[in-house]
Amino acid sequence: MNFASFDLNLLKVLDALFTEGSTVKAGARLGLSQSAVSGALGRLRHALGDPLFIRHGNRLVPTDYAQGLREGLRAELERLEALLAPPRAFDPARAEGRFRIAGSDFFADLLMPGLGALLARRAPGLKAQLVELVPTDYIASLERYEADLALVPATDLPSWLTSATLFSSPFAVIARAGHPRIEGLADEAQMPLDLFCALQHVLFSPEGRLAAMGDAALERVGRTRNVAMTVPVFSGVCRVVSESDLIALVPLQLARRVAAQHGLRLFAPPMPLPAASIIGVWHRRAEANPKAAWMRERIFEVLKPLDGAPLGRPLVGSQ
Template sequence: MNFATLDLNLLRVLDALFREGSTVKAADRLAMSQSAVSGALSRLRYALHDPLFVRQGNRLVATDYAAGLETGLHEELERLAALLAPSATFEPRTAEGTFRIAASDFFAELLMPPLGDLLQKSAPNLRAQLVDLVPNDYVASLERRKADIALIPDLVLPDWVNREPLFHSPFQVIARKGNPGVVGLKNGTQMPMDTFCALHHVLFSPEGNLAAMGDAALTRVGKRRQVAMTVPVFSGICRAVSESDLIALVPAQLAEKVAKAFGLHVFKPPMEIEPALIIGIWHKRSDNAPMAAWMRSQVFELMKGLDPGS
């Protein structure tokens, strides 16, 4: 295929065929005649050297080659629409698009449920995607357009990245209610240092590190804990603790959110740990992108509600 000679209007027809599965419905969607859509499909087949669709009953089914184009084509057309749309015309209720949030699965529990509810009510055609937060690759994900924002602990950033403080995240200790190591300890009280250091821990670490902020705090008071396991997702931490005699140090907001569902006791840690400041970051090139600006404001407002002082 010679891209330089391809009629880009054909890509809109291809997108409509993906969405509708019918030349008749695609024609209605595009305000074209069915014959014009069929003609465009023939030109696409010739240009791309593939049938693109086969008929199955009353529906057109994408070939394997065409199916591989579908998601990328939708996304690129959305980006073009956002690029060309005047900022003054952005209306959440009718806007279409995808917004990617790079963050740990902590935010699957704390952000995505209220964000889903908000979008259903205010912007039903916008999609939010929570994508993996790759360790030490936060900024690169913005640069490569793999994410629209990243939700991360505070750090030094290049000057082309904008940041907004969202909330402080203290830490709490979780243990299952039947854990013999916490018998006699009252839920919500401070766990004794000897208990904390004697019990085995499961540690959140996407990189597989065996130490984190809690270990630095312990070192300052001349103590060590026993890390028996590392897990790259918080959901795995909570599950491991709920089904074993392991304990874990996790963000307070998460502990309070999942304690009932997982049957957990929640305790204050025995040492002082500076609460982590969680920030939202984004590339300055999207400062004035209407959809991105609106979505940032919604996400950030929800996240600021997690601050213990709010």
């Protein structure tokens, strides 16, 4: 059989013949004439190379070959009907599946605990997966179905992507409590520029770059810093700072969340440093997907209260 030229409408005729055992009754079921059903049966016999039905009194009895098709055909037709049916109202309590979020490990601390608690209460059958964000490849990962949502700093995007602004992320300087060079500084005060430039820094950089936003900000005031190390994850940056005399610039929300855990002190950067605007990005093909839309809304619900406040003032929803 040449499937490329096969008329799939014939399968509905075959299914009706299995159910009714009569070309007249099958026609009535489908809204077709008896001659139209007989013609369809003739085309089926030619395409499949089998008589399919043998007349026995007033009924058409399926051949052994046709009987082997019967159960599988009904299952496939039901599957296609479900596939092509209009979207039903989404019920998170009964939903199943997974939702993949591409983002840095920043979101392991600031998103996943709250999202996990929310899903446990409202959608226990849904699985949220935080997957590695590759800065140079996250757009392609959305196109390849490897991620359902990317959480990234605001940037220009191709037209086939949709985005929503989530929160503003200021920066803080972190240093270990007990660092001998910061003993005289008040918590959350501005770190002196000379001290900031004199101390060694650990830089968050998945790509291993030795410069980032902080270096561009320093350049604007005619200064540089000493980047002694790069680490591809924020958790590693905080660990290095907690166990050495290196300092780092990290998102303020993260610094506040992990300061007590890692024994860190926080200071304001000594130079003007614009806050990063964090956005959620997804493919337009998923715009009307009920499960994806519900998950995006819940993720945004957890993240939007993180909108940044200056050092010295608590963040809404901070812990």
